[in-house]
Amino acid sequence: xxxxxxxxxxxxxxxxxxxxxxxxxxxxxxxxxxxxxxxxxxxxxxxxxxxxxxxxxxxxxxxxxxxxxxxxxxxxxxxxxxxxxxxxxxxxxxxxxxxxxxxxxxxxxxxxxxxxxxxxxxxxxxxxxxxxxxxxxxxxxxxxxxxxxxxxxxxxxxxxxxxxxxxxxxxxxxxxxxxxxxxxxxxxxxxxxxxxxxxxxxxxxxxxxxxxxxxxxxxxxxxxxxxxxxxxxxxxxxxxxxxxxxxxxxxxxxxxxxxxxxxxxxxxxxxxxxxxxxxxxxxxxxxxxxxxxxxxxxxxxxxxxxxxxxxxxxxxxxxxxxxxxxx
Numbered sequence: 053x054x055x056x057x058x059x060x061x062x063x064x065x066x067x068x069x070x071x072x073x074x075x076x077x078x079x080x081x082x083x084x085x086x087x088x089x090x091x092x093x094x095x096x097x098x099x100x101x102x103x104x105x106x107x108x109x110x111x112x113x114x115x116x117x118x119x120x121x122x123x124x125x126x127x128x129x130x131x132x133x134x135x136x137x138x139x140x141x142x143x144x145x146x147x148x149x150x151x152x153x154x155x156x157x158x159x160x161x162x163x164x165x166x167x168x169x170x171x172x173x174x175x176x177x178x179x180x181x182x183x184x185x186x187x188x189x190x191x192x193x194x195x196x197x198x199x200x201x202x203x204x205x206x207x208x209x210x211x212x213x214x215x216x217x218x219x220x221x222x223x224x225x226x227x228x229x230x231x232x233x234x235x236x237x238x239x240x241x242x243x244x245x246x247x248x249x250x251x252x253x254x255x256x257x258x259x260x261x262x263x264x265x266x267x268x269x270x271x272x273x274x275x276x277x278x279x280x281x282x283x284x285x286x287x288x289x290x291x292x293x294x295x296x297x298x299x300x301x302x303x304x305x306x307x308x309x310x311x312x313x314x315x316x317x318x319x320x321x322x323x324x325x326x327x328x329x330x331x332x333x334x335x336x337x338x339x340x341x342x343x344x345x346x347x348x349x350x351x352x353x354x355x356x357x358x359x360x361x362x363x364x365x366x367x368x369x370x371x372x373x374x375x376x377x378x379x
Contacts, residue, residue, distance in 0.1 A: 131282045132190065
């Protein structure tokens with residue numbers, strides 16, 4: 053039973069996370085305090101939510117590198133709206149952020165679906181476009197905390213049952229993603245599209261439409277995080293979350309979501325994001341230079357990709373052996 057558990061990527065990642073916490077706690081006991089761990093989870097909440105949206109895209113054998121740019125543009129727009137029209141209700145601003153994010157995600161999906169452009173090319177292009185759009189609408193100016201309304205800034209920080217609203221949003225996103233991926237036809241289509249697109253077509257799955265839906269979901273999530281990021285950090289500017297798309301992809305890969313598509317889980321993506329968040333929070337505590345932090349994070353990503361590739365090759369060999377036995 054123990055061997056079966058350790059064979060699962062999620063179990064190994066959970067063990068690695070526990071060992072990381074234990075190692076840091078050995079030197080700094082306060083690190084494992086419930087309040088600090090809750091703060092780490094809250095710090096990682098946006099990464100978790102984005103990783104769940106990215107997982108849907110990667111499962112379909114695609115990738116969305118524009119999520120951080122989508123977040124930046126959406127956050128800038130809602131921050132500017134809040135500054136210019138403080139009388140607008142927060143609910144309307146959240147709907148605006150969701151709508152913009154969804155629209156930007158749909159653009160990615162349409163370019164991939166209808167024009168057949170590789171997802172990495174599409175999203176590299178839209179990454180630059182969306183960042184440029186943020187600069188155009190803002191003129192390069194910042195929107196600072198004193199220019200935003202208290203309701204806009206404080207809502208994600210409101211504590212309910214011991215956790216900030218931002219953490220509860222992440223928990224709700226985890227639950228929703230679990231239901232979507234495991235209990236719906238669309239979730240099964242994500243896996244089928246990435247696992248074997250040709251077989252998926254014969255099974256009645258519209259591969260193009262499924263990828264479009266995945267990009268829409270990723271965009272919707274990025275739009276929501278646009279508001280959450282700006283409200284949490286109390287500032288909006290063009291370079292918000294610059295490079296964060298790499299952290300999002302890294303969280304998925306570390307969690308066992310295969311870049312080749314068709315393999316991955318909600319638990320894996322969440323644990324990958326948490327592990328990355330813990331690494332980023334733990335390294336400064338033990339006095340590691342920011343430059344080494346980047347190198348260590350990169351090494352973790354490479355190791356995760358190597359483990360994924362090895363596991364997939366091993367799975368392929370097992371399938372071949374089984375096929376040979378049947379023959």
